[in-house]
Amino acid sequence: MASPLPYKIPAIQQAISVLWPSFMTAIAATGLFFSAFDPQDLVPFDLDIDISPLAAYSIGFFIFWLLASISSIGTLYFTISNCRFISKQNR
Amino acid sequence: MSTQATENPDKALYAAHKKIYPREVTGKFSRLRVIAFISLLGIYYVMPLLRWDDRQALLFDLPARKFYLFGLTLWPQDFIYLAALLIMAGLALFFFTALFGRIWCGYACPQTVWTEAYLWMERKIEGNRSRRMKLDKAPNSAAKIRTKVVKHTVWILFSLWTGFTFVAYFTPIDELANKLLTGNLGPWETFWILFYSFATYGNAGFMREQVCLYMCPYARFQSAMFDSDTLIVAYHPERGEPRGSRRRGSDPREQGLGDCIDCNVCVQVCPTGIDIRDGLQYECIACSACIDGCDEIMDKMNYPRGLIRYTTENSTLGQPQNLLRPRIMVYAAILLILLGSLLTHMLYRIPLELDVIRDRNTLYRETREGLIENVYTLKILNMDSKSHQYILSADGIDGLKLVLDEPVIEVPAGTVHQLIARIQADEFNMENRSETITFRLQARDANHLLTSEEARFVGPGKN
Ligand code: SF4
Ligand code: SF4
Numbered sequence: 001m002a003s004p005l006p007y008k009i010p011a012i013q014q015a016i017s018v019l020w021p022s023f024m025t026a027i028a029a030t031g032l033f034f035s036a037f038d039p040q041d042l043v044p045f046d047l048d049i050d051i052s053p054l055a056a057y058s059i060g061f062f063i064f065w066l067l068a069s070i071s072s073i074g075t076l077y078f079t080i081s082n083c084r085f086i087s088k089q090n091r
Numbered sequence: 092m093s094t095q096a097t098e099n100p101d102k103a104l105y106a107a108h109k110k111i112y113p114r115e116v117t118g119k120f121s122r123l124r125v126i127a128f129i130s131l132l133g134i135y136y137v138m139p140l141l142r143w144d145d146r147q148a149l150l151f152d153l154p155a156r157k158f159y160l161f162g163l164t165l166w167p168q169d170f171i172y173l174a175a176l177l178i179m180a181g182l183a184l185f186f187f188t189a190l191f192g193r194i195w196c197g198y199a200c201p202q203t204v205w206t207e208a209y210l211w212m213e214r215k216i217e218g219n220r221s222r223r224m225k226l227d228k229a230p231n232s233a234a235k236i237r238t239k240v241v242k243h244t245v246w247i248l249f250s251l252w253t254g255f256t257f258v259a260y261f262t263p264i265d266e267l268a269n270k271l272l273t274g275n276l277g278p279w280e281t282f283w284i285l286f287y288s289f290a291t292y293g294n295a296g297f298m299r300e301q302v303c304l305y306m307c308p309y310a311r312f313q314s315a316m317f318d319s320d321t322l323i324v325a326y327h328p329e330r331g332e333p334r335g336s337r338r339r340g341s342d343p344r345e346q347g348l349g350d351c352i353d354c355n356v357c358v359q360v361c362p363t364g365i366d367i368r369d370g371l372q373y374e375c376i377a378c379s380a381c382i383d384g385c386d387e388i389m390d391k392m393n394y395p396r397g398l399i400r401y402t403t404e405n406s407t408l409g410q411p412q413n414l415l416r417p418r419i420m421v422y423a424a425i426l427l428i429l430l431g432s433l434l435t436h437m438l439y440r441i442p443l444e445l446d447v448i449r450d451r452n453t454l455y456r457e458t459r460e461g462l463i464e465n466v467y468t469l470k471i472l473n474m475d476s477k478s479h480q481y482i483l484s485a486d487g488i489d490g491l492k493l494v495l496d497e498p499v500i501e502v503p504a505g506t507v508h509q510l511i512a513r514i515q516a517d518e519f520n521m522e523n524r525s526e527t528i529t530f531r532l533q534a535r536d537a538n539h540l541l542t543s544e545e546a547r548f549v550g551p552g553k554n
Contacts, residue, residue: 013305020306035170038156053154054261054279 009080018076022068029064030057110227111300113210114220114359118383127198128207136252139259151261157505164505166474168444175433179426184309186422188316190414192323196310196376202302203376205253205295206362209246216242220359246296247288254288300363303376310373319404320413324377326357326368326399327407334368339392350394357381357399367399441539442474445532447546454549462492462515463550469512471532473502479534483512487528488548489520514548524552 039056051059141148143161150159158165158173165172184195196203217223217238229235258280259267270276276284294302303310317323331351337343343350351368358366360380365372367381385399405412450466458464473479481500485493494513502508514528528548534540 016306024308035167035173038167052277052279054277054283057153058279058282 014076018069018072022065022072025068026061026065029068030061033064034060109364111362111364112220112223112359113362113380114356114384115214116360116380116384116387118386120379121383124198124207124378128204131199131201131204132208136256139256139264147263149260150263152263153261162476164474164476166444166472168472168474169440172433172437175429179429179433182422182426182429185316186419186426188313189318189321189416189418189422192317192321193313193375193377194322196303197378200376202294202307203362203378205291206299208249209295210362212245212249213242216245246292250288250292250295251284253291254284254286257287258283300374300376303363304374310376314373318416318418319408319410320416322377322401322403323371324367324375324379324382324399325371325402325407326351326381327397327402328368331368331398350389350392350398352388352392354388356384356388360384441542442476443479443532443534443540443542444470444472444474445530445542445544446470446472447530447544449546449549455551458515463518463521463548464513464515465548467512467514467530467546469510469530471500471502471508471510473504473506473508475540476504478503479536479540482533482535484531484533485512485514485528486531488516488526491516491520491528491548516548516550518550521548521550525549 034057039051039053039060042056138149139147143159146159148159148161152159156167158169187194213223217226226235226238255267255271256264261283262280267276267280270280298306328349330349332349333347334351334353335346335348336353337346337348357368358364358381360383361367362378362380363374363376365374367375379401382399382401386396389396389398403412446469448468448470450468453466456464456466469483471481479502481502483493483495483500485491492515494515496511500508500510512530516526526548527545529543529545531543532541
């Protein structure tokens with residue numbers, strides 16, 4: 001099937017357009033979240049896990065990055081599939 | 092027309108990318124830029140080395156959740172200050188962009204600063220533009236591989252230093268260096284050093300102008316901040332055209348030529364690989380390299396400088412300049428208001444905080460004397476830079492009694508102190524089942540250090 005888009009977006013560009021905005025969002029979210037909550041108080045169910053603060057902040061950052069990436073993937077997916085749909089209708 | 096770098100079409104991240112070999116340039120703006128770059132790099136690498144009292148002058152202390160900035164210690168509660176500072180930085184960027192165009196890009200953006208640093212190293216190792224292009228085109232040889240290995244080694248070492256410095260903003264640098272030298276670096280510290288090093292190496296060594304073209308949000312919305320009085324880099328076609336080569340000393344007008352000798356220097360020096368003679372383009376980061384490059388040629392030809400220069404759309408059109416435009420005034424006014432309120436807040440900031448948590452397990456208890464007692468956990472946060480003794484009191488119900496386990500409350504500088512407070516009151520003095528009481532905390536030695544916090548006092552209720 002010929003690409004229904006005017007051009008093919010290279011995979012690497014798709015990857016960057018997902019990972020890069022979500023990276024910036026994750027930085028902002030991490031800053032906001034951890035200025036409100038101390039990771040020391042967040043250990044769930046009084047579990048006796050001993051993790052360093054840096055580890056807690058880092059893991060928090062990656063969770064935010066992951067969540068924001070999922071949202072970016074959604075945006076990318078809908079943009080591309082809507083473009084396909086519209087260009088099919090216009091054909 | 093031979094344009095720049097049709098050589099070596101390199102399939103890089105963003106499709107049909109051609110590697111750009113910016114030509115070295117000297118001149119008054121280049122000197123200014125070098126001064127800016129060296130100062131900014133200096134600040135970045137030296138900052139974590141500076142000391143204040145017995146600690147690092149600038150440190151985001153993650154375990155302690157404090158941010159040290161010279162004499163100031165900010166707590167998570169002070170997040171609003173940091174947020175205000177960030178908003179002001181954003182507004183300042185708007186303000187300066189409206190006035191001076193993309194001077195941020197050309198002179199201060201980390202992307203530009205580190206790219207120029209990496210280019211400088213590249214130049215020192217691989218030689219000038221034509222030697223670099225020749226080297227890349229040449230077949231692999233021992234000499235070529237040696238040069239490339241040297242360049243990447245130097246780049247990687249510099250990147251690692253950059254990454255190490257970055258982490259030193261979060262972990263005290265002496266501790267970090269010590270851990271590094273004894274091989275005791277934690278996994279996350281190692282990870283972030285490598286992550287930041289890799290990002291620097293990639294962005295400054297390879298991605299370069301592609302970051303500006305494809306990834307930078309600022310570059311995308313800058314046109315919204317521009318107006319016809321914004322400073323831009325522009326070529327003057329009415330003076331330069333028709334362009335064409337000529338013999339030195341010949342009169343261009345006789346040959347029907349303008350002042351542009353079509354030497355392509357402006358294109359060769361451009362770090363984003365565009366031709367400024369095509370007009371204002373969003374790729375242009377206003378680095379002014381083409382101004383310096385062209386001025387040098389004008390000097391050689393004995394033509395007046397400024398065929399390419401800093402100008403504004405209005406001045407090219409012969410319109411009057413307009414410095415105090417509404418948008419400038421609005422940006423400036425918002426900036427001043429924010430700055431003023433931030434400063435007043437900082438000035439009146441009381442470095443003391445009181446948190447009151449009512450005991451959740453029991454609503455109330457009756458004492459032997461028949462009084463109603465509620466128990467509270469108090470957290471006193473002394474954000475000041477010295478230790479204080481405090482007086483605690485409470486009011487809100489007639490004849491209310493405050494019972495403390497410790498007679499003197501002393502909290503060292505920058506620490507949280509937790510204590511239990513019991514409030515006793517006579518049931519008959521309570522109007523409702525639950526009353527609001529107020530805890531007041533006051534430093535013994537400083538009148539302005541006072542704060543209060545409300546809490547609920549629960550009794551059996553009248554029925
Ligand atoms: S375009 Fe963006 S990344 Fe490039 S110099 Fe300007 S602000 Fe920096
Ligand atoms: S056109 Fe001139 S000012 Fe703009 S990026 Fe290129 S060299 Fe710099």
